[in-house]
Amino acid sequence: MQCCIINWGLTDEGKFYCKSCHNVIERTTEVLTSDVVPNTKIQSISKGLRKRKKIDKGWEWYVCEGFQCILKKQAEALQALGVSPQMKDEILCNFWRCYLQKSKQAYCSMPVTDNALISDIGTDVDSEPERISLHGFSSFSESDGDLQTESSFGRVSSIGKASATETTSVCSGSVDGGSYLLKRKKGDLKMSMPMTLSLCYLALLWLREPVTLSDLLRFVLDGHIPYLNAFQCFPEEMKLYGVDLKIFRVESWPVYEDVHKKMYELAAFLDLPCFPAITNSCFLHPNILCIKYLMEANLPDELHNWTCRVVKKINVGETDFLTLDPVNKSTRKVKYDVLAAALIIVVLKLLFLLDDQYEWLHASFARKRNQKNKEECPWFDFKKWYTIIKKSLDVEQKKLDEERARCLWKCEKPLFYSAKEKYIVLKRRQTVVNLQRQFGSLSGSMQVSEKQKPSSFQLNWAEENTDGICFHGHILEGILQEKDNSLTTTNTKYWLCTVKLCNEKICGHLTHYKESDFPQSYQFVLNLFSFLLRVPASLIHEEVCLIEHKLFKTKLRRR
Structure with missing residues (x-):
């Protein structure tokens, strides 16, 4: 039972409770920063709108939600580098929704789910939906607060033969992580980390932005666009472990030919129309x-x-x-x-x-x-x-070889952990950070400055x-x-x-x-x-x- 009255109080332990129904919100979030005392906790009220899994596994989420979160962050990074906001809010957003429809993960009467989960996304959706228009949907920005919205993804019905909690594999943090790696039918195109860059480049190419594919991959290698350990941008409630690591964790840099090939496969899979013409005045000429x-x-x-x-x-x-x-x-x-x-x-x-x-x-x-x-x-x-x-x-x-050698492939943010191990892992991590900061101040070494925005030219003459x-x-x-x-x-x-x-x-x-x-x-x-x-x-x-x-x-x- 949920109380609709908003009247919160604090217990002696520092937890929030409702003064009307006396329910206690037990979830807390620990924020690590070098500016505060290591053991300081910042309490926050969870949304509490989603059904949580057992043993503190967080929300029930789908693999496509994870890729949507990564695509959103990549688009924001490109926008910060000077790309038109139209790329994120119109083109890339609708390419992504078109992909969800073509791959039958959303915008259809019976989305592909794990163990015959039944999806219920409304009565006004046809079994054979029409082609998604490039200008017919809202932007990524409208669903910033909640990635898994009713308009974006099919919600799991509570009237189905089996609930998501019962059918979810214990080897995956996501609902459909186990089935996502299974072999699919011929013609299906599974989203992957290199393919997120292919989708971004398709959107750049549609707008004829002055960014080549080599520029895009260079920005990725230099850390200006999320790719390596990009799953760190997931909300705290989206736990990642098990099979999910094979989907979202990358162990090599993107290859030009691979991304270029997947871009054309995506364009054909989405059944896109002819792109805007590249004329003599276009940067890509x-x-x-x-x-x-x-x-x-x-x-x-x-x-x-x-x-x-x-x-x-x-x-x-x-x-x-x-x-x-x-x-x-x-x-x-x-x-x-x-x-x-x-x-x-x-x-x-x-x-x-x-x-x-x-x-x-x-x-x-x-x-x-x-x-x-x-x-x-x-x-x-x-x-x-x-x-x-x-x-x-x-x-x-x-310089490039040294930067590659210093690259940390290991994720700084700990992956799925139990409630018992959580405090120990975070405390050890904070101890290491504090020691490094103190050693840097004693040795007089300069703090690493923020990365400057990349230039189109690598060599200046x-x-x-x-x-x-x-x-x-x-x-x-x-x-x-x-x-x-x-x-x-x-x-x-x-x-x-x-x-x-x-x-x-x-x-x-x-x-x-x-x-x-x-x-x-x-x-x-x-x-x-x-x-x-x-x-x-x-x-x-x-x-x-x-x-x-x-x-x-x-x-x-x-x-």
């Missing part, structure tokens, strides 16, 4: 992305004219090629950032050959010319560029930068010649990375990359963009081979 990566790689501005020529030659700048259309399965799955990096590498091969001979020979001519004509605009010196970039790249790579030389204004004189009223390359040779592409269905890849088979200059450029994009060098190499086969398809046919 290769002509604009090439400008960004040329600036970050500290390469001359004149190279952009050549990347645009290659884009036009092989027709990779067309709207039909770049726009995502889940219905048309014959369209190529474009990796916008990898495509732009590969275009720059192809242009460098066209101009400098990158065979460990031609580029160094031209560098010696450029160095002698720059020494004689110091007042004129300098020629681009490949050797000097290589030396400066390699020095900066080694420093940044070392401004003119006032004293650590290196900015090559943006250098010219390509000596490497180009005028022919028929147009500039063409002095170099007339070109070597292909591969003459024949592999069968992707058999090999799994179009090409195979082995460093020892290629010149060191080519390897260095590949590794540079591999670091900037946080993707394997083999992925960029594969894109380079595809561009080359489109660019030289006539010669290859003759051969």
Whole structure:
């Protein structure tokens, strides 16, 4: 029986009780902070609206609720980084609800539940619901207080054959954790932690936000977007243990190809319409992305004219090629950032050959010319560029390796524990925190400052930068010649990375990359963009081979 009168008092033990019906609220929440006495307890009134499980297991919750909580936090993190609020409150929210409907977890007459649990979400829901509109639902923000709302998830009926408490496995904190890992029918798509990033990227792509997939994964690796131990954002009442750890705990960083593949699978599974067109003025267009990566790689501005020529030659700048259309399965799955990096590498091969001979020979001519004509605009010196970039790249790579080594894979927030163990675990954790704080103050070590907001550029080559030389204004004189009223390359040779592409269905890849088979200059450029994009060098190499086969398809046919 629940009392509707709000008239609370405090017992001698510091617990809340109702002065009308004298029921005592026994649940308390311990908050750990270095600013208070370790044993201090902050009492709070629980909602008391949900049926609790035995042995202090908290609310009865579903796996989809956990993913919804994580998606909400990821969207808020992206919004804090400057993404439009429309991404969270409209696009991502409705993508998620569309997924719940397609996977029959909500918005249908008979949701998939554990051990034939019967769901009752109202009499006005059809057995075959219509496609969810992208603008037909409320936002994530409207259900901040209670994740499992009547409008979002099917509630377990009390008139069913078996109650949720009776059918829930003792090996899982969630109601359906045990059944979630079971093998499903062909065509079903189970949500996973990498797939949450795929869903976020789909929403970013719909809005054509200036965030590439490599940027998104870099923000995850740097800790700006919740992913590692993201379940720590769950409410205290959502206990996580047992099988749930296999679902929500990650033991490796997200892989670019995996997230990209799942994104297209999600788009097809949700039966989404054609995405907004990517035109010449869109950030994801290769002509604009090439400008960004040329600036970050500290390469001359004149190279952009050549990347645009290659884009036009092989027709990779067309709207039909770049726009995502889940219905048309014959369209190529474009990796916008990898495509732009590969275009720059192809242009460098066209101009400098990158065979460990031609580029160094031209560098010696450029160095002698720059020494004689110091007042004129300098020629681009490949050797000097290589030396400066390699020095900066080694420093940044070392920083990245150290950050990866310091990464704590273990969750700071203790997982499910009994009421008896709870006090001991938290007290030990607070003791460790206090000792670390006291040792830091005695040793005079500086406190770790909050992370600054990430930048779109990882390497800064401004003119006032004293650590290196900015090559943006250098010219390509000596490497180009005028022919028929147009500039063409002095170099007339070109070597292909591969003459024949592999069968992707058999090999799994179009090409195979082995460093020892290629010149060191080519390897260095590949590794540079591999670091900037946080993707394997083999992925960029594969894109380079595809561009080359489109660019030289006539010669290859003759051969």
